[in-house]
Amino acid sequence: MHLxxxxxxxxxxxxxxxxxxxxxxxxxxxxxxxxxVGMAQGKALDIAEAGPVxxxxxxxxxxxxxxxxxxxxxxxxxxxxxxxxGMERTELLRRNVRVVAAASxxxxxxAPEAYIVLVTNPLDAMVCAAQEVTxxxxxxxxxxxxxxxxxxxRRFIAQELGVSGKDVTAMVLxxxxxxxxxxxxxxxxxxxxxxxxxxxxxLDAIVERTRHGGGEVVELLKTGSAYYAPGASIxxxxxxxxxxQRRIRPVAAYxxxxxGIEDLYIGVPAIIGAGGVERVVEIGLTDSERLQFDASVxxxxxxxxxxxxxxxxxx
Ligand code: APR
Numbered sequence: 001m002h003l004x005x006x007x008x009x010x011x012x013x014x015x016x017x018x019x020x021x022x023x024x025x026x027x028x029x030x031x032x033x034x035x036x037v038g039m040a041q042g043k044a045l046d047i048a049e050a051g052p053v054x055x056x057x058x059x060x061x062x063x064x065x066x067x068x069x070x071x072x073x074x075x076x077x078x079x080x081x082x083x084x085x086g087m088e089r090t091e092l093l094r095r096n097v098r099v100v101a102a103a104s105x106x107x108x109x110x111a112p113e114a115y116i117v118l119v120t121n122p123l124d125a126m127v128c129a130a131q132e133v134t135x136x137x138x139x140x141x142x143x144x145x146x147x148x149x150x151x152x153x154r155r156f157i158a159q160e161l162g163v164s165g166k167d168v169t170a171m172v173l174x175x176x177x178x179x180x181x182x183x184x185x186x187x188x189x190x191x192x193x194x195x196x197x198x199x200x201x202x203l204d205a206i207v208e209r210t211r212h213g214g215g216e217v218v219e220l221l222k223t224g225s226a227y228y229a230p231g232a233s234i235x236x237x238x239x240x241x242x243x244x245q246r247r248i249r250p251v252a253a254y255x256x257x258x259x260g261i262e263d264l265y266i267g268v269p270a271i272i273g274a275g276g277v278e279r280v281v282e283i284g285l286t287d288s289e290r291l292q293f294d295a296s297v298x299x300x301x302x303x304x305x306x307x308x309x310x311x312x313x314x315x
Contacts, residue, residue, distance in 0.1 A: 003029050003058060004073035006028035006073065006238060007033060007075045007114075008033070009079045010077060010078035011032040012079075014078045014082075014230045017230070018238075019044075019047055020047050020231075021232060027239055028058065028074075028242060030044070031063060031069055032061070033064065034062070036064075037064035040063060041063070042062065044060045048060040066107075069110050071111065073113075073242060074114060074116075074241055076238065077100060077103050077107075077116065077117070077118050077119060077126075078120060078234075080095065080100065080120040080126075081095050082225040084218075085219060089122060089177075090306060097126065097310050097311055098314055099120065100118070101129055103130075104134045105133055115142075116140065116142070117234060117241075118141070118143040119144050123144075124175045124252050124266055126143065127252045127265045128265045138256075139254070139275060142251050142252060142272075143252025143267075144234050144251070146250025146252070146269075147237060150182075151229055152210050153170040153172060153213075154169070157198075160198065161198070163189060167190040168189050168194075169186075169187060169188050171183045171187065172267065173268055173285075174293050176267060178211045180267065180296065181285075181296055183283070183285065183289055185284075185286060240273060241274065242274075244273045244274035245273065247271070247272055247273075248272075249272050252266060253266075253270045253277045253280055255268065258282055259282060264300060268282075269283060
């Protein structure tokens with residue numbers, strides 16, 4: 001069986017969790033790349049050794065050499081620092097944009113045909129940096145955030161109603177951060193609109209918790225940030241690409257006039273398949289959601305400017 005090659009740059013908590021799940025699904029042969037080569041090799045070996053027990057047969061290798069990513073169909077970037085409690089957004093951005101830009105240069109050189117899925121935060125600015133540095137067509141560079149944010153929302157809705165999260169759909173738009181826009185009007189439970197099942201104040205509480213879902217985990221962990229749900233969300237997107245599933249997912253995609261927005265990466269629903277972001281899907285927003293989306297657009301634009309400044313200052 002031909003298996004695609006999938007590279008994960010950053011073999012830390014998120015990267016290695018995603019790698020293990022991809023191996024279990026036999027999505028592809030995996031390369032874990034990290035500046036800490038021993039860690040990448042050790043985790044790769046450990047995952048490969050789970051294969052006989054879990055019943056998967058894929059190659060998993062670790063490296064610090066970008067030459068080893070040649071031929072990758074998909075490259076996931078998780079490299080960078082996770083958010084620490086109390087860390088300023090600007091500090092995280094300055095640190096991580098340099099890491100993402102360096103990785104992007106190498107990807108452009110060694111895997112010029114790859115699709116890139118960005119995970120490093122602050123997400124929307126990192127996706128934009130990766131696209132600008134690689135010069136790849138925008139549909140080949142996307143960011144994973146909405147799948148995670150909507151998974152959190154689905155979980156909170158399921159808990160509130162005492163039903164299976166599998167039956168809950170949710171859509172979260174906008175930038176990845178506390179300005180994200182959970183769209184309750186697009187959420188359903190077993191096909192029933194969520195707005196018919198929960199009163200407004202319970203919906204508002206769920207929306208608020210979703211907005212701070214990442215922070216809630218950071219506060220509890222004290223060091224590092226979430227990785228199980230982020231790992232699973234990465235796998236969901238990569239699977240849709242390598243198996244051409246054409247799932248509709250909220251994804252940080254490049255807008256060329258959709259939602260009335262030009263030239264910006266931000267979270268919107270899109271069809272994800274073998275062609276990457278194949279089509280952005282426009283959904284109706286209430287007046288209040290539209291205002292929130294516009295505020296989120298402003299925040300993302302500011303972050304992108306900060307990221308460009310940080311890169312110019314470093315070059
Ligand atoms: N090249 C390759 N790998 C790097 C580089 C680099 N220039 N800089 C850092 N790394 C690696 C680190 O060595 C580490 O193994 O990135 C990895 C990051 O892993 P963790 O510190 O465990 O962070 P993690 O929890 O996985 O989060 C990674 O995902 O969800 C986001 O906000 C999160 O931006 C963060 C990213």
